[in-house]
Amino acid sequence: MTTKMDVISGSEINIKIGDATICYDDFGTSEIPIIFIHGFPFNKETWQPQVEFLRARHRVIAYDIRGFGKSTSGKEESSIGLFADDLIDFMDALQIKKAIVCGLSMGGYILLNAAHRYPERFEVLVLCDTQCNPDTAEGREKRFDSIKKIEAEGLGDYADASVKNLFCKNTFDTNKKLVSDIHETILTTSPSAISATLSALANRSDTCPILSEISLMTLIICGKEDVITPPAKAEILNTGIKNSSLVIIEEAGHLSNLEQVDEFNHALGKFITKTLNRF
Ligand code: MLT
DSSP states (O other): OTTTTTTOOOOEEEEEETTTEEEEEEESSSHHHHHHHHOOOOOGGHHHHHHHHHHSSEEEEEEEETTSSTOOOSOOOOOHHHHHHHHHHHHHHTTTEEEEEEEEHHHHHHHHHHHHGGGGGGGEEEESOOOOOOOOHHHHHHHHHHHHHHHHSSSSHHHHHHHHHOOOHHHHHOOOHHHHHHHHHHHHHHHHHHHHHHHHTTTTTOOGGGGGGOOOOOEEEEEEESSSSSSSHHHHHHHHHHTTTEEEEEOSSSSHHHHHHHHHHHHHHHHHHHHHHHH
């Protein structure tokens, strides 16, 4: 039996997207694929419980954003816009006209950016533990301080500090394997990709003004104890997007899909069924 963070070997495919090589998993078949975009600084393996849950009945794709997991960085300057372009180019390369796309945190920033510019490429949206708000001046300052520290000392302190904010108390108490797996994921990510993406995150634009233009049916999911993108941020998304619904997951922090797999999968599965029943 595989655990939450085990890698399913033998399934990975590499594809050239712009100046990067993107590594992805592609399981199952269905007319409308479901694509997962991970958060920062993680990789596609963080979607494994959802991939496992859906792959018997749907085509499910999870990819590593450039610089993360097994994808290369390329040479272009990182930005949320570039990551969103990669998503669309990736869909083009796989000849996917329209997909159900689910993004967590930075994955949600990328999805909001892409859905605003290319709404016709999305069947519905799933926005998890994310927000439309840009960084505050203080938040930007913190990111630039982290870049300096990572350049001088490496990732050790950064990984230790990051993990402290990612989970709710219950996860720290009862799922030490998940906490240490995620800590390890951060430590083994390329420091230059982390620094480049910290800068991209600091420079991202405010997407709150575009929420009223989104007419796609949208599911918003948020861990009740998420301290990075708290439920108040999810409420802003829910109020701004007209055709949306919000599910708050108890006993979960920022990585709600890994902390409460069953509740998360239940909400996601119900939404996908509702989406597909429209046809
Ligand atoms: C993420 O999980 O993607 C990050 O926490 C996003 C952020 O730092 O804004």
